[in-house]
Amino acid sequence: MHIREDDAGAHPAVTPVYQSSAFEADSPYFYSRKNNPNVAELEKVLQTLENAEYAVAVTCGMSAIFMSLEILRSGDTLVVNPFIYGCSYKLLQRISERRGFKLIDLDFSEESNIDKIPADTKMVFFETPTNPFLKTVDVEKVSAHVKRNNPDAVVVVDNTWATPLFQHPLELGADVSLHSGTKYFSGHSDVMNGVLMTNREDLAEEFRETRFYGGMLLSPENAWLTRRSLQTLDIRLKHQQSVCAEMRDFLNQQPQVEKVYYPEIDGKQLKGYAGILFFELKDPDGYIKFRDELKIFNTGTGMACVTSMIAQPWSGSHASMTDDEKRQINIGENLVRLSFGLENPEDLKNDLLSAFKIL
Numbered sequence: 001m002h003i004r005e006d007d008a009g010a011h012p013a014v015t016p017v018y019q020s021s022a023f024e025a026d027s028p029y030f031y032s033r034k035n036n037p038n039v040a041e042l043e044k045v046l047q048t049l050e051n052a053e054y055a056v057a058v059t060c061g062m063s064a065i066f067m068s069l070e071i072l073r074s075g076d077t078l079v080v081n082p083f084i085y086g087c088s089y090k091l092l093q094r095i096s097e098r099r100g101f102k103l104i105d106l107d108f109s110e111e112s113n114i115d116k117i118p119a120d121t122k123m124v125f126f127e128t129p130t131n132p133f134l135k136t137v138d139v140e141k142v143s144a145h146v147k148r149n150n151p152d153a154v155v156v157v158d159n160t161w162a163t164p165l166f167q168h169p170l171e172l173g174a175d176v177s178l179h180s181g182t183k184y185f186s187g188h189s190d191v192m193n194g195v196l197m198t199n200r201e202d203l204a205e206e207f208r209e210t211r212f213y214g215g216m217l218l219s220p221e222n223a224w225l226t227r228r229s230l231q232t233l234d235i236r237l238k239h240q241q242s243v244c245a246e247m248r249d250f251l252n253q254q255p256q257v258e259k260v261y262y263p264e265i266d267g268k269q270l271k272g273y274a275g276i277l278f279f280e281l282k283d284p285d286g287y288i289k290f291r292d293e294l295k296i297f298n299t300g301t302g303m304a305c306v307t308s309m310i311a312q313p314w315s316g317s318h319a320s321m322t323d324d325e326k327r328q329i330n331i332g333e334n335l336v337r338l339s340f341g342l343e344n345p346e347d348l349k350n351d352l353l354s355a356f357k358i359l
C-alpha cells in the first residue's frame with residue numbers, strides 16, 4: 001500500500017496526469033478541488049496565449065459563465081446583447097429572476113445603442129463576433145462607455161469563437177474574457193472545459209474561491225487533454241480559417257442560398273477568424289432534407305473541432321430560447337451553422353453540392 005515511484009527523478013518528456021485528489025502537506029496544490037498541477041499548467045498556457053494576468057480553468061464553458069455572474073448582487077443591472085449562445089442567454093435570465101438582477105436586452109453591436117447602456121450598469125455580457133450572424137461588438141467603445149458611468153462595472157466577453165489567437169478583449173478594456181474550451185481549445189469533440197481570464201486580481205481571487213467552494217475545478221485528465229490539444233491550436237485554426245473563407249465564397253455562389261454570414265476582420269479588434277459561419281437557405285423548410293443528404297458533415301452537438309459539422313441554431317444552439325425570443329433576434333428555421341474541420345475543402349464542397357441539388 002505504501003510503495004511509491006514518484007516522478008521526481010523520472011524526468012518525463014511531458015507532464016503526466018496527476019490523478020491524485022490529495023497532495024501532501026508540503027505541496028502548494030492542497031486538494032484537487034482547489035488546484036492540480038495539470039490545471040495549473042493549462043492555465044499558464046492559456047494566460048500566455050491571451051496575454052492575461054490570470055486564467056481560472058473550470059469544468060466547461062457554462063460553469064465559466066455561471067461563475068462570472070457570482071460577481072453580481074441583488075438589485076444589480078446586467079445588460080446582455082441577446083445575440084449569444086442560447087444556453088448562456090437562458091442562464092442569464094434564470095439567475096437574474098432568482099437572484100433579483102435587473103436584466104436588460106440590448107443589441108449594442110449597433111454602435112448607436114452603446115449610449116443606451118444605462119449608467120447604473122454593473123455588468124455587460126456579450127459575444128463578439130455575435131452568435132448567430134457574426135456581427136462585431138466594439139469592445140473598446142462598450143468598455144469605455146460603461147466605465148465612464150461606473151468605474152466598478154464589469155465587462156464580460158465570451159471570446160470562444162474568436163479565440164486568443166485572433167482577439168484579446170482584455171487589451172481593449174474588458175475585465176473578463178471567458179471561453180468554452182470545449183470548442184477550439186479541445187478541438188477534437190472529446191473533452192469539455194472552460195476558462196475565465198482577467199487582469200484583475202480581485203476577480204481572479206473571486207473566481208478561484210467560487211471554483212473551490214462550488215467544486216468546479218477542471219479534472220486532471222481534461223486539463224491534460226486540453227493542454228495537449230493546444231499544441232495544435234495554431235495549425236488547426238489556420239487551416240480552418242482558409243477553408244472557412246473558401247467556403248464563404250463557395251456558398252455565396254449557390255442559388256439555394258439566401259445569405260451568408262461571416263465576420264468583419266478589421267485587423268484591430270478581430271485579427272483573423274477560424275472556422276464557423278452561418279447561411280440562410282431560400283427554402284424555409286429545406287434544412288432537414290438538406291442536412292440528411294450530407295455524407296461528410298457530422299450532425300452532432302458541437303463545433304470548432306477537427307471534423308466538419310452542421311447544425312440548425314433554431315433546434316440546436318438556441319433551442320432553449322422560446323420561439324418568440326428566437327424570432328426577435330431573427331433566427332429562422334432556415335438558418336444553418338457550418339463548422340469546418342480538417343477535411344479536404346473539395347470533398348466538403350462536393351458534399352454540399354449534392355445536398356443543394358435536392359432543394
Ligand SMILES: Cc1ncc(COP(=O)(O)O)c(C=O)c1O
Nearest residue numbers: 060061062085158160180182193
Ligand atoms: C460561445 C459559447 N459559449 C459558451 C458555451 C458553453 O460551453 P460548454 O458547452 O463548454 O459548457 C458554448 C457552447 O456551445 C458556446 O458556443
